[in-house]
Amino acid sequence: MGKKVLISGAGVAGATAAYWLARAGFEVTVVERASGARSSGSPVDVKGPAVDVVEKMGVMARLREVDSPTDRMTFVDANGRRLAGIPLRAFSGAAGAREVEVARADLASILVDAGRDTVEYRWGDTITDLVHDDAGVDVTFAAAPPSRFDAVIGADGLHSTVRHLTFGPEGSFIRHTGMYVATMPIDEPTGDDTEVLIYNTPGRAVAVHPNRGHAIAAFIFRRAEVPGYDYRDLDQHKRVLAEAFPDTGWLLPNLLDRLRHTDDLYFDSISRMRLPRWSEGRVGLVGDAAAAVSLFGDGSTLAIAGGYRLAEELSGSPSQVAAALRRYETRHRPLVRSKQQAFRVARALLLPATRPGIALRNAVARVTPVLAGLSSEGGRRARGSAAGTGRAADRMG
Ligand SMILES: Cc1cc2nc3c(=O)[nH]c(=O)nc-3n(C[C@H](O)[C@H](O)[C@H](O)COP(=O)(O)OP(=O)(O)OC[C@H]3O[C@@H](n4cnc5c(N)ncnc54)[C@H](O)[C@@H]3O)c2cc1C
Known part of the structure; x- marks a missing residue:
């Protein structure tokens, strides 16, 4: 029998990790608090490293069916007059035309479907307690009977229960x-x-x-x-x-x-999350539970890439769970950090604090290449202008 892994949360990160862990021979259970489908939610991107992952999962054709690509972001005034705009291709990642933009719930349910035959999904339940030792984790649920697992993964979003039970109340890590x-x-x-x-x-x-x-x-x-x-x-x-x-x-x-x-x-x-580490023994965190970047980063892309990397490391050494979780963090954290750093510029561009700031942002928006500094790939292309973007962002607020 394979090692038993419990994942809390059937969102983007949880469904991705579950699929790949089950494929590697783990016995995977996912517990999801919601009992049914959520509303469609905001459109989110599948970009950069996440594109390869969803292609390997065989779900790209389904994602394309629900793709809602937009190619312009336009700033309007109180009368709806168009003042300035940004061609969104300036924000494309390394995967270019292979990238998709889909509603958050559609993305999660397509990823869940990919693993439905190999993963046990339990809806309408939640973990209530966790006790881990050197050999495993004892888990208590609100509805299901208690059980012991070789590893527990918290993929339960910004307000993660697994993080709370393992590292303490979220007030210590989440910064408004x-x-x-x-x-x-x-x-x-x-x-x-x-x-x-x-x-x-x-x-x-x-x-x-x-x-x-x-x-x-x-x-x-x-x-x-x-x-x-x-x-x-x-x-x-x-x-x-x-x-x-x-x-x-x-x-x-x-x-x-x-x-x-x-x-x-x-x-x-x-x-923003500032957690000193993403795992404690056999309990690990992935996606927003580990490092939320909210709507200003590439949260869904990072959740997919993180779920895949975590599964890859656990599959490489299934008997050394704690070491595998630390290796996953070492590999994935730099990617997250670079997205968290884009936050200040994104805030200033989307949400200027003053009227002169709005006017300046609109002026900057007319100089599109400068804005390419917002995406890391674009940022590499426009490295020379990124510092200028940061200075302009400071003036916008
Ligand atoms: C308004 C908004 C716009 C965004 N726009 C973008 C964008 O354009 N591009 C982008 O890349 N990202 C965007 N994001 C971020 C992106 O949606 C998240 O980063 C991504 O969904 C994180 O995936 P996740 O799997 O970690 O968490 P989630 O997708 O939030 O999934 C967590 C899952 O855990 C479940 N859960 C929670 N608590 C429990 C519990 N106690 N027990 C069991 N299950 C539980 C939840 O019901 C949910 O299903 C946006 C976010 C917001 C809020």
Whole structure:
């Protein structure tokens, strides 16, 4: 019988790691708190190193069916007039035309489907306790009977339960960046399937992504930590958003009206993780649980690449779990670190803090090659101009 691995979270990282571990002969169980499919969620990218991984999993054709490629990000004013734009190809990674952009939930469910025959998926359950020793990990669940595993992987996102049980409360590791994000389906065509529209006021942005005729609105705003913030409290989220967007420009009256009535709202603090290490003995972390980069990094790409690398290292030495988890971290952390560093520039470009900052950003947006510094691959191409982008970002706020 193969070694037993438990993965908490059937998201992007969990489903990828599960597929590859099962292929390598591990007996893999995935426990997912959600009982059913989530709403389609924000479009996320499968770029760079993740493209090879999904191709090897044989799911690229399915991803292409739900691909919602956009080729422009356009900044508009309060009347919807187009002020400036960025061709999004400037942000393409090394895999170029092989890259796809798909709704987060579509990506996760396609990755889950890839391993459905070889992985045991348990929906609507969660880990409640973990005790690890040199030979294994004893796990207690909310619903299923307790069981012992050779390794436990936390792929349960920004608010990871495995991380909490292993390293302590998230307040010690998660840093609020002074911004929040919310997304909500509009589920109507927006006219142009290839263009993301963004309306800025100081410290706030409202974006509409066409998402193949089922548009998604995103609200991003600067704000100090909400006192008593609870990432699961929908009423609190709606109140915070209504306060944050008193404006009436562009589509805001319509979007805020929809917001008041929706039950399908994603809302969270934009946070950064600073964990000194990603594993403790036989318990490891991957994806946002280990190192969230939120919407300003390549979180889904990093989750796929991380899930694959973790599986690769565990498969290489299945009897030395702790050492394999440390090797995975050594290989993967530099990639994550480089994305976390792009954060300051991305924030300044998408969310300028002042009116002069917005005007300057629009001026910079007209000089597209400079913006290529945002993506690491683009950054390599535009290494000479990246320092200039950072200086411009500082002036934008
Ligand atoms: C608004 C927004 C926009 C984004 N845009 C982009 C983008 O354009 N490009 C990009 O690359 N990335 C983007 N990201 C980031 C990307 O979505 C994440 O980095 C990526 O989904 C991380 O994958 P993950 O598997 O670690 O976590 P998730 O995909 O969050 O999956 C975690 C899973 O764990 C489950 N879970 C949670 N707690 C438990 C528990 N206790 N027990 C069992 N299961 C549990 C959850 O239900 C979920 O299924 C964006 C993120 C946000 C919030």
